[in-house]
Amino acid sequence: TQLLEQSPQFLSIQEGENLTVYCNSSSVFSSLQWYRQEPGEGPVLLVTVVTGGEVKKLKRLTFQFGDARKDSSLHITAAQPGDTGLYLCAGTSYNQGGKLIFGQGTELSVKP
Amino acid sequence: DTGVSQDPRHKITKRGQNVTFRCDPISEHNRLYWYRQTLGQGPEFLTYFQNEAQLEKSRLLSDRFSAERPKGSFSTLEIQRTEQGDSAMYLCASSLTGGGAPQHFGDGTRLSIL
Numbered sequence: 001t002q003l004l005e006q007s008p009q010f011l012s013i014q015e016g017e018n019l020t021v022y023c024n025s026s027s028v029f030s031s032l033q034w035y036r037q038e039p040g041e042g043p044v045l046l047v048t049v050v051t052g053g054e055v056k057k058l059k060r061l062t063f064q065f066g067d068a069r070k071d072s073s074l075h076i077t078a079a080q081p082g083d084t085g086l087y088l089c090a091g092t093s094y095n096q097g098g099k100l101i102f103g104q105g106t107e108l109s110v111k112p
Numbered sequence: 113d114t115g116v117s118q119d120p121r122h123k124i125t126k127r128g129q130n131v132t133f134r135c136d137p138i139s140e141h142n143r144l145y146w147y148r149q150t151l152g153q154g155p156e157f158l159t160y161f162q163n164e165a166q167l168e169k170s171r172l173l174s175d176r177f178s179a180e181r182p183k184g185s186f187s188t189l190e191i192q193r194t195e196q197g198d199s200a201m202y203l204c205a206s207s208l209t210g211g212g213a214p215q216h217f218g219d220g221t222r223l224s225i226l
Contacts, residue, residue, distance in 0.1 A: 006154075031212035042116075042203055042217035043155070050212045088154050097168055098143060098213060100205075102154030 002027040006089055006103030013079055014111055021074045021087055021106045029091035032065055032072045033100065037086040079110045114138060116218035118204050124224045125194060132190045133221045137206030144187050145215060146179055147203040148172065155203055161187060162209065191223075199225045 005024045013019055023032070031050040035043035047056050049065035049072065056063045060083075062075040072089055086107050090100035117136045125131055137144050142163050147155035158177070159169045163184040173179075176194075181187040191198055201222050205215040 004154075033214060035217075040219070040222070042205075042219045045214050045216065048212055048214050090154070092212065097160055097162070098207060098209075098215070099145060099157045099160055099168065100147075100155070100215060102147075102156070105152070105154045107152075 002029075002091070002093060002101050004089055004091055004101055004103040006106055008106060009104060010107045010109075012109045012111065015080055016078055017110075019076050019079060019108070021089075021108075023072045023074075023089035023103050025070050025091065027091075027093070028069050029101075030069070030094045032069075032089060032091045034063055034072070034074055035088040035090065037088060037105075043088055076108075079108075081110045081112050084108055084110050116204055116206050116216055118202075118218035118221050120221055121219065122222045122224075124226065126226050127194055127196060129194055130190065130192045131194060131223065132188055133202055133204075133223075135187045135189070135204030135206075135218060137186070137204070138216060139185075140208070141206035141216075142184070142209055143207045143213070144181055145205040145207075146187070146189050147205065149201040149203055149220070150199075158189075194223075194225050196225050199223055 034046045037043040052067045052069045054065045060077045089103045145160040146158040149155040161181040176192045201220040203220045205217045207213040207215045
């Protein structure tokens with residue numbers, strides 16, 4: 001069974017601080033997606049990474065896919081209250097029809 | 113906006129009743145997925161369709177659950193004889209076919225069993 005371990009589960013920081021969320025597995029994934037979810041809404045896609053070692057930037061967010069395609073990280077620089085939400089990593093595997101295996105999520109709270 | 117839409121957004125029902133949810137995917141997407149999410153957890157895969165064919169069902173999908181996508185467009189998820197443990201957010205997502213194709217989610221149906 002493929003699992004994605006996401007850490008930390010909860011993170012409460014002050015505005016302006018930096019943070020990193022980790023997503024780890026013992027399995028290889030063909031691609032990894034990061035989502036952000038707000039209460040009562042569905043997950044919204046932030047980025048997809050498909051190549052080992054790939055780094056993608058989205059404004060103050062930096063996403064990295066591990067060289068072996070087993071892990072990923074999300075780094076936020078100078079967090080703002082608007083970054084508050086549930087961050088989810090999700091992986092897809094070869095020949096699995098594209099279904100997503102999700103991590104448990106990281107609940108981020110950024111206080112002004 | 114032509115995103116994924118789900119109906120109803122909320123459903124409250126008594127234990128033992130049957131419920132049906134609907135998902136309308138993005139029109140050009142041939143893949144449609146159903147997930148279930150409980151509070152404080154990431155979504156869990158239930159089943160998916162490629163066009164009208166149901167290609168995989170999770171072991172989470174007991175005999176009380178059935179999903180259809182009769183014309184390869186919208187999909188329905190029915191739960192028969194609901195139980196307390198069925199209380200969750202049911203999410204639908206759609207995508208194009210292909211490795212790494214991003215999935216776009218609807219806002220879900222929140223099911224509460226009394």
